[in-house]
Each structure stands twice: as C-alpha cells, then as structure tokens.
Amino acid sequence: MTDAIENLPAATNTEASVELSQAATFRVPQYRRNIVPTNLVLSAADLKEFCQIVEKANERAQVIEYNNLNLAEFESPEAAKDRVQEFVRLEYNYGDSTGDSVQGLGIPNTDDHEFPDDLKTFYVSNSSYAQRAINVRPLNTVDAFLAFERPTLKIDLQTLPSNPTMNRSIINVSGRDEDWVISTADRLRSFLDKRKSFRPVIHGSGSYDYLVYLVFLPTVLWILHEDGTFLSEWLKRQSTFMNVVLGIYALLLSLLFARFLFQYLRWLFPPMEYYKRSRWSAYLHRALAGVIFSTLILNAIYDIVKVTVTSLLGG
Known part of the structure; x- marks a missing residue:
C-alpha cells in the first residue's frame, strides 16, 4: 500500500x-x-x-x-x-x-x-x-x-x-x-x-474465573468419572508421593489448557470485528466450535442430572 x-x-x-x-x-x-x-x-x-x-x-x-x-x-x-x-x-x-x-x-x-x-x-x-x-x-x-x-x-x-x-x-x-x-x-x-x-461475557473482568470453576473443572471431573477407570487403577499402584506430584501436575496442566480454551473463545468472538464483504468463514468456524463445546457441556450436564435424580430416588 x-x-x-x-x-x-x-x-x-x-x-x-x-x-x-x-x-x-x-x-x-x-x-x-x-x-x-x-x-x-x-x-x-x-x-x-x-x-x-x-x-x-x-x-x-x-x-x-x-x-x-x-x-x-x-x-x-x-x-x-x-x-x-x-x-x-x-x-x-x-x-x-x-x-x-x-x-x-x-x-x-x-x-x-x-x-x-x-x-x-x-x-x-x-x-x-x-x-x-x-x-x-x-x-x-x-x-x-x-x-x-x-x-x-x-x-x-x-x-x-x-x-x-x-x-x-x-x-x-x-x-x-x-x-x-x-x-x-x-x-x-x-x-x-x-x-x-x-x-459472550468472556471479554468482561473475572469471566475467566467463572469459566474455570463453574464449567471447565466440573467438566474435567465428569470426564475422569466416566472414562478414568484405567487411570484410577494405575494410580492405586503408585506411591503417595507420586500421586501428589501427578495430581499437582495434572491440575496445572488442565488450568493451562483451560487458559488456551479461554483465549481461543476470546479470539473467536473479538470485541470489534471487521469484514470486507462476507462473514461466511467466521460463521462456519463458530458453528463448528459451538457444536463441539455444546456436545461436551450438554453430555456433562445430562450425566450430572441423571446421577442426582438417581441418588434422590434411590434415597
């Protein structure tokens, strides 16, 4: 130019x-x-x-x-x-x-x-x-x-x-x-x-904390509950020290991954957006990301509700 x-x-x-x-x-x-x-x-x-x-x-x-x-x-x-x-x-x-x-x-x-x-x-x-x-x-x-x-x-x-x-x-x-x-x-x-x-509210102050503690960590716990049988059996065979070290490392690693997901959401929905003529590429990208995130979150919510209702009825 x-x-x-x-x-x-x-x-x-x-x-x-x-x-x-x-x-x-x-x-x-x-x-x-x-x-x-x-x-x-x-x-x-x-x-x-x-x-x-x-x-x-x-x-x-x-x-x-x-x-x-x-x-x-x-x-x-x-x-x-x-x-x-x-x-x-x-x-x-x-x-x-x-x-x-x-x-x-x-x-x-x-x-x-x-x-x-x-x-x-x-x-x-x-x-x-x-x-x-x-x-x-x-x-x-x-x-x-x-x-x-x-x-x-x-x-x-x-x-x-x-x-x-x-x-x-x-x-x-x-x-x-x-x-x-x-x-x-x-x-x-x-x-x-x-x-x-x-x-989304992700651009506001404190939105990262709400996302991590109310969405991300519960989702990680749900995944471990559903598919963590092998991991649980393997940890039982390790020492207490190794369990503590691996637990801290896994927590830090999951928070780092949460940070990347959060920054990706901010990148996907910028506070100011410009396009010259067409927005179709942005729509397709967001639709694909929306399907993936919605599937994980809805499955987690379904299982939590299912376990809660089963516990109440069983009690």
Whole structure:
C-alpha cells in the first residue's frame, strides 16, 4: 500500500496558523463526549457510512469555525471561508495486518479492491490535519480510532486472564459548541448501536474465573468419572508421593489448557470485528466450535442430572 500523494498535507503555514487561530480563543474544549465502541461488527461499507456521518458533522463545524473568525484579518469573506475549508477537513489513516498503512484526506474509498480484507486499525479525524499543517486545533472536533485486532492466542503468564479484553477503540467528540457536540455524539452512537452484535461475557473482568470453576473443572471431573477407570487403577499402584506430584501436575496442566480454551473463545468472538464483504468463514468456524463445546457441556450436564435424580430416588 502507498500513501495517496495528492492527499498528503502541505508544510506548515505560519500565516494561515495566525489567521485561523483567531477563531480559537480557548484551546481547551468546554464540552466533551467519549464513546467506547465494543461488541461491533462493521463492514467496509459501514466504515464508509461512518465517515460520511463524520463529514456531515465537519461541515457544521466549518460553519461554526467561520462564524467565529475575525473577518477583518482576511481579504474577503470568501477568503476566510476558503481558509476554513482548506484546513478543517477530514483525514483518515488505516492499516492492515502486514503493517502497511494508507493516509489521505476526505472519505476513503472502501469499495476499492485495494482496501484491505484484514483491516486492523482505522482512524478518522477532522482535527489532525489542521494540527499538523498549521498547528491549530479546530473549535469542534471528532477523533475516532477503531481497532479490529483479535486477542492473541499466545499464552502470556505475566498477563492475568481475569483482566478484561483490551479494546483500544475510542471516539472523542469535543468542542466549544454544546449543541454540535451533543448532536454529533448522538448520531455516532445511534449508528454504532444499530451494528451491535452479541458477544459472550468472556471479554468482561473475572469471566475467566467463572469459566474455570463453574464449567471447565466440573467438566474435567465428569470426564475422569466416566472414562478414568484405567487411570484410577494405575494410580492405586503408585506411591503417595507420586500421586501428589501427578495430581499437582495434572491440575496445572488442565488450568493451562483451560487458559488456551479461554483465549481461543476470546479470539473467536473479538470485541470489534471487521469484514470486507462476507462473514461466511467466521460463521462456519463458530458453528463448528459451538457444536463441539455444546456436545461436551450438554453430555456433562445430562450425566450430572441423571446421577442426582438417581441418588434422590434411590434415597
């Protein structure tokens, strides 16, 4: 991938910086809305629509910026308007799994065949270009960063599995105009809410502990009860010390396997998911995993209920 050459920002313009800064007496926004996107499934077309919403918000931000300018500093009102439209504009940047990235101005062409199938990060803002080109932040801004990285399958013993899944996605809406901030944030939130998708509770804090103690370990005990006759007979012939050592080792090994299964579930259902056109491969993968896990869990539940009912009736 290569940068869109015609869209790259020009060198810093000191004169333009002084002129545009007339609209910004205060550099700290008075109003702010933060949105944390999660449990979303977005396509390439959705990202384009998202940028269109930000573009419409930017058009209103340009009007507010123009109305706050000191027109006496410009040759004409048209020159002031052109200056605002030149610097208060959308900039995007996106990258794929290979590390390649594309940067440009306006709305990205997500329909292009070169738009990545394995999109990892997507950034769009109406403030970054002005900040870099003339070192001035517009009065009303949207900065959106969407991260589509899947949780890793590698087991890192220094990271607690009970911690929530890391999600770097964030949308910051800030500005001096309260109505603009509220309406822009509401439009973006409404767009995201329509694309919410069911995700298991595995991404929350403490979900690993519940999975291990309420699902995994009971399932392991059930398997040993059903098919552990040979193992039990073999352990009876070993010393007490060997039984203790093997028991501790088996427990640690089973917890390590549980950790891998947990991370696999998080990888299978990421908090933020992107697809370019079709999700059939993801559906098939999840369906196969669902059948396997459901079979094991349902069989374990059936046997537990059966033993419990038999014990009660027999008593």
